[in-house]
Amino acid sequence: MKSTLIKNGTVVTASDEYVGDILIEDGKISMIGRNLDVKADTVVDASGKYVMPGGVDQHTHFLFRMDDSRCVGWESSSAAVCGGTTTIVDFVNQEIGKSLKQSVDNYVRDEIGDQACCDYAFHTVVYDPTPELFEEIRHLGDPDYGIPTMKLFMAYKGQPYHMEDGAVLKALQEAKKVGVTIMVHAESAEMIATLQQQTMDAGITGPYGHAVSRPPIVEEEAVKRAAYLAELADAPIYIVHVTAKGAMEAIRDSYAKGVRIFGETCTHYLTVTTDVLKSTSPENGEFEGAKYVCSPALRSQEHLDALWEAVKKGWLNAVSSDHCAFNFETHKKRGLGDFRKIPNGCAGVENRMQMVWTYGVETGKISKQQFVELCCTNPAKINGIYPQKGTLAPGSDADILIYDPAGDYTITKATSHHKTDYEPFEGRAVKGRPAQVYLRGKLVVENSRYLGTEGEGEFVPGKPYGLAYQK
Numbered sequence: 001m002k003s004t005l006i007k008n009g010t011v012v013t014a015s016d017e018y019v020g021d022i023l024i025e026d027g028k029i030s031m032i033g034r035n036l037d038v039k040a041d042t043v044v045d046a047s048g049k050y051v052m053p054g055g056v057d058q059h060t061h062f063l064f065r066m067d068d069s070r071c072v073g074w075e076s077s078s079a080a081v082c083g084g085t086t087t088i089v090d091f092v093n094q095e096i097g098k099s100l101k102q103s104v105d106n107y108v109r110d111e112i113g114d115q116a117c118c119d120y121a122f123h124t125v126v127y128d129p130t131p132e133l134f135e136e137i138r139h140l141g142d143p144d145y146g147i148p149t150m151k152l153f154m155a156y157k158g159q160p161y162h163m164e165d166g167a168v169l170k171a172l173q174e175a176k177k178v179g180v181t182i183m184v185h186a187e188s189a190e191m192i193a194t195l196q197q198q199t200m201d202a203g204i205t206g207p208y209g210h211a212v213s214r215p216p217i218v219e220e221e222a223v224k225r226a227a228y229l230a231e232l233a234d235a236p237i238y239i240v241h242v243t244a245k246g247a248m249e250a251i252r253d254s255y256a257k258g259v260r261i262f263g264e265t266c267t268h269y270l271t272v273t274t275d276v277l278k279s280t281s282p283e284n285g286e287f288e289g290a291k292y293v294c295s296p297a298l299r300s301q302e303h304l305d306a307l308w309e310a311v312k313k314g315w316l317n318a319v320s321s322d323h324c325a326f327n328f329e330t331h332k333k334r335g336l337g338d339f340r341k342i343p344n345g346c347a348g349v350e351n352r353m354q355m356v357w358t359y360g361v362e363t364g365k366i367s368k369q370q371f372v373e374l375c376c377t378n379p380a381k382i383n384g385i386y387p388q389k390g391t392l393a394p395g396s397d398a399d400i401l402i403y404d405p406a407g408d409y410t411i412t413k414a415t416s417h418h419k420t421d422y423e424p425f426e427g428r429a430v431k432g433r434p435a436q437v438y439l440r441g442k443l444v445v446e447n448s449r450y451l452g453t454e455g456e457g458e459f460v461p462g463k464p465y466g467l468a469y470q471k
């Protein structure tokens, strides 16, 4: 592969910011520093732009099913790189009756095929908590698996992936023996099921019922329970998509007490309030709000403020998209008249970096270094793919985002790569845009336009004993 020299950009990593140059050879960063005196086949002038690691989004569902709906899949993975994210960590759902290994192999063959536009690592998701499953956890960190993270859903009573506390405990006990990190979706399934019925009985059947039946306390309770389970197992635990102030405080306080508990939040929980669930439109009436149904539910401003404080202070250590691209017409509308049937999840992999930059860096809530730490470096560390991914350093993959802070951009369906029939962040004006994105040294995006080749994304095996074991 030809060499590329990116010159005069403002290099930003989780620890540094300086005007410098980066030499790319054979898909890797070979040199980085100020005023590099080297020649290259291609020289790119990045003056006035920020040169950062490609994003690592550790929470995407390119396959998720809720009742009869399945979200948009890997045919839309160019959305990741177009938004500056060069690696995703995607959830692979265990097939009932099959091992994790078989489920992953089938997923790669049947779902990804030759469509991947970004690099990818995996988390497994438990559906079938058999003795064989708990035995298999011991192998997840092996080099031939390379999947040192596993998720269990404490929420979603009635869905095949809902797990009881006993399964979480057993998973934690096995996982800690081999450095696998257990992740949980922490919401009380029982409380929610009861509240949902009561909300329906009270005549609240539209999308806002989703928030009414999933108040912050159902998340806070489950996070506290997860912390106790981790304490009991003496194992680390990672809480995905934290949304509520009390849940975040429970993580912070349990960690201070000695429990190795960590958590992420997501773009939308930092930037959108619960009011959107009450949206109306001429076409859809009050069902318009279904476009924003995701779990946990969106929160009030008080929670958004608390989450920004948490990411600034490191109480939550990553920002993910929870990309789960359900369509409005074919998926969300299944919940007309009963909010419980609205599939949970929204597209967002393309918007994460620009949204966090705009609402975090541009407003002064977080520094540029923290932006890189939250969106690139920590997710790579948590999933055992650092320093191959998530940083700019000699030997790292040349996954590079050149961000033009002056580039105006409005998020809209017409220019999106999500391949969905609506955009949750429709109409948001964001500051800056990906001017160029390199995937292992290859230019794949220019001014938000996809230039890559489907199928060039590669699997990145993760190593066990990620960040949750190190702190």
Ligand code: URP
Residues within 6 Å of the ligand: 061, 064, 185, 293, 294, 295, 296, 322, 324, 344, 345, 346
């Ligand atoms: O609403 C959401 N978050 N959908 C995706 C599945 C999950 O719970 O992470």
Ligand code: ZN
Residues within 6 Å of the ligand: 157, 162, 163, 164, 189, 190
């Ligand atoms: Zn249960």
Ligand code: ZN
Residues within 6 Å of the ligand: 185, 240, 241, 295, 296
């Ligand atoms: Zn979840």
Ligand code: ZN
Residues within 6 Å of the ligand: 059, 061, 322, 324
């Ligand atoms: Zn999710």
